[in-house]
Amino acid sequence: MRTLDCTDLKCPLPLLRLKVAMNEGDEDSIIRLITTDAISLRDIPAFCNRAGHRLVSVTEGPPHAFDIEVAKR
Numbered sequence: 001m002r003t004l005d006c007t008d009l010k011c012p013l014p015l016l017r018l019k020v021a022m023n024e025g026d027e028d029s030i031i032r033l034i035t036t037d038a039i040s041l042r043d044i045p046a047f048c049n050r051a052g053h054r055l056v057s058v059t060e061g062p063p064h065a066f067d068i069e070v071a072k073r
Contacts, residue, residue: 003032007063011039015047022053022070030056033066040064 004021006014014035021031033044041058044066048055056067 001030001032001067003034006033006035006037006040008036011037011043014040015043018044018047018068029070029072031068031070033068034063035066036062036064038062038064040066044068 002021004017006017009017014033014037018031018033033040035044041060041064045055045058047053048068052071054069054071056069057065058067059065
């Protein structure tokens with residue numbers, strides 16, 4: 001599992017950094033995103049649903065933690 005720490009970044013930066021990490025082609029299929037931005041609680045699940053990634057778990061904080069299984073390309 002790879003951890004992406006986006007603590008103290010405001011929307012839309014956590015989502016943009018998540019997209020970049022997903023496209024890097026790393027072999028880790030699960031990314032843990034950590035953020036303090038409350039808007040992420042809405043944006044990250046919506047993005048995962050639209051893009052076909054599986055949201056494994058959400059922990060509301062702050063900080064908020066999202067475990068995301070990246071869909072195979």
